[in-house]
Amino acid sequence: MGLRLHCAAGPLRLMSGQNWPCLSCSRKDPCFMRLSRFFLPTLKETPTEAVIVSHRLMLRAGLVRQHAAGIYNWLPLGTRVLQNIAEIVREEQNAAGAQEIIMPTVQSGELWKESGRYDDYGPEMLRIKDRHERDMLYGPTHEEVVTDIFRSNAKSYRNLPLNLYQIHWKFRDEVRPRFGVMRGREFLMKDAYSFDVDFERSKHSYNQMFVAYLRTFARLGVKAIPMRADSGPIGGDMSHEFIVLADTGESAVFCHKGLLEKPAPQNVDYQANLQPIIDDWTSLYAATEEKHDTAIEAKLGADLVKARGIEVGHIFHFGTKYSAAMKASIAGPDGQPLTPLMGSYGIGVSRLVGAIIEASHDDAGIIWPESVAPFRVGVINLKTGDAACDAACADLYAKLSAAGISVLYDDRDERAGVKFADMDLIGVPWHVVVGPKGIAKGQVELKRRGAAAREELSLEAALNKLTAK
RNA sequence: CGGAGCGUAGCUCAGCCUGGUAGAGCGCCAGCUUUGGGAGCUGGAUGUCGGAGGUUCGAAUCCUCUCGCUCCGACCA
Incomplete structure (x- = not known):
């Protein structure tokens, strides 16, 4: 053989x-x-640094080793799981019409000065000077870069709608990294960015990602409940967090029990009107700890589920915030300049490894869903x-x-x-x-x-x- | 960033208070015995005691500085 x-x-x-x-x-x-x-270095004993179960098991099962605070080496077994998750995310993004690109990890500070975030972002952003004393940074997110790609290459409304995504490493210099890969400083993330000509089209792009997320998390073998999130001044109701339910989750969540049994959409036509699917999912009550409403919960009675959860995805619409600030206008149908409306859509790929373990383990170790198992x-x-x-x-x-x-x-x-x-x-x-x-x-x-x-x-x-x- | 704590073998930890020249269990290597839920016996290898400086005849131990890591809080994919 x-x-x-x-x-x-x-x-x-x-x-x-x-x-x-x-x-x-x-x-x-x-x-x-x-x-x-x-190469599978398993540990019989639990290293002292690990406090939560997923971190312990990831170390014991030889998935990762810590390199520095919040920064990890991925060993062969962990790498296989990470890649399996990334592949499912990729397939569902592609199916929803998003196109994969790769943006730089190290970015020029100039773009951030343009958007105004160079000063706003704070010490979470890892700033670097290159040999010519130019301001560089290790990207914590990519709105500026993707908007720059758009403005220098898209010319007309005919290029829209457009959704570009990447699965890439990011760095946020968290004050206090903890919980292993669940809250590391360096993390693998899928981030997608949509561009549309008007609000209705933009909402469709948002809905496409919403549905893609429902399918993605279902395929990953986790229950992820969409919950309305803070949306800022422009978003209206277009901002949702996707929360994986796990007993050891970091925050309390409340939802209607009907959400737990709801199957992910099958055979989706992403060009069709997706609003009925969104309405079906958002009609049932679901809220995180910060936003929950005890009055509504009292009415739900036995239908109320109190659980704990881990945020693994976040989608939101932010209109022209970056396209306007960075002058990313294109020619509209009437020949006049048109400033596209944007949204961004994140999935914490490396965090999901931890979240899945939190949701699926026993005293003996990890219990992988078949779809992500190494x-x-x-x-x-x-x-x-x-x-x-x-x-x-x-x-x-x-x-x-x-x-x-x-x-x-x-x-x-x-x-x-x-x-x-x-x-x-x-x-x-x-x-x-x-x-x-x-x-x-x-x-x-x-x-x-x-x-x-x-x-x-x-x-x-x-x-x-x-x-x- | 406020508060607390910890750095000694690959892992878990003892030794530090009261200075005297490095330890245990597990793991690793060799051999024998074992063989259905992290075996037993014998032998062996492994440490710049986080780093630098100081006190001392002598520092893992006392002092100073420094680096790293963790926990609680505020903050986040």
């Missing part, structure tokens, strides 16, 4: 917009790995060196891989307990346990991570079951 260790994931993958079958590299074949060759299936060889076990595992490994399923094969010469513990800790969704007793009867065990039950079945039956998904 050809062992293809090609998944040395590169950061460039995060920037690409192509739909490769392998989420971790440019190869067309699926990713799989023998654990004996995979590997879909873990094959546990209980007795490495036993001819029958080795052969069965090799067979499973090859066939699962051939079927396009990412698989992690624990071929290490370790005790059973260590293998079970590690596989639970890193949260692989499906475990196939191959031991000498079972193999003698032609059987293996199939177990779903998080479920107590194990199913004994033949090797073929296990394969069929896993490849049928």
Whole structure:
């Protein structure tokens, strides 16, 4: 069997917009790995610096290591999860009509002086001087840059509508970074920016992102509830935060229980009027701690859900704030200058890794939703060196891989307990346990991570079951 | 940025008060024994005791400065 260790994931993958079958590299074949060759430094004990469960588990499961306060190295396992999340975000952005670009991480301060934010932004912005003493900065957000791209390249209303997005690293010099990647200083974010000719079109762009977000979070395996957020002077009702519900969330949230069961929109035509979908979701009460209304909640009675949540997305319309300040006007249909209306739409990609763990874990470790799991299936060889076990595992490994399923094969010469513990800790969704007793009867065990039950079945039956998904 | 605390082996921590030349458990390496939920025994490797300066015959320990990290608060994708 050809062992293809090609998944040395590169950061460039995060920037690409192509739909490769392998989420971790440019190869067309699926990713799989023998654990004996995979760089997975797991920890039995919890490092003292980690306080919340997702941070603890990310360190213990070997996803990340801290480099400096609020700045992390992503190890192979964490990188795979991050890339899986980014890929789902990317697919849904593309489906909604947004186009991927890459803007600089280091920006010129000049643009920020134009918009007025160079002075307004404060010490959260990391300011840098280059060798010529020019004011540079590590981008905390990209409204200025994208507006500059727009004004110097879009000429006419015919270029609209336009929605440009990137999945890129940002830096905000938080006073107090904490909670691991949930509130780091450097973080991976999807940020999209829409340009439209008038309010109605702009609202449609907003609605497109709203729907794309509902679908994105559903695919990521989390419940994210849209909640009305502060919108500033121009936004009207066009500002929403998307909050993942998790018991350990940082802030309290209140919502109608109907929102919890509402399925994400299917087969969306993004050109059609999306307003009914938005109205359907926003008609039910949902509010964060700061904005909640006890009078409304009293009327909801048993329909009220009190929970805790983590903000993972934020969309808002801000009209001509930047396009006007930066003189980004184009020719309108009547030949007169037209200042486009803009919106911006963020998803905290690296924060989502933490948020998903907060929402999905148990005492033994992480429980990944299948869509973001670093590997879909873990094959546990209980007795490495036993001819029958080795052969069965090799067979499973090859066939699962051939079927396009990412698989992690624990071929290490370790005790059973260590293998079970590690596989639970890193949260692989499906475990196939191959031991000498079972193999003698032609059987293996199939177990779903998080479920107590194990199913004994033949090797073929296990394969069929896993490849049928 | 206000308040508090911590830096000793890869991880968790003891030693510091009362100075005497570096420790434990886990992990790692080798061997044996084990083998279905983080095994047992034997042997081994590993530290500029965060850094700099000072006091002293002698500093992980006392003093000064400095860097880093964490927690609580205010603030945020």
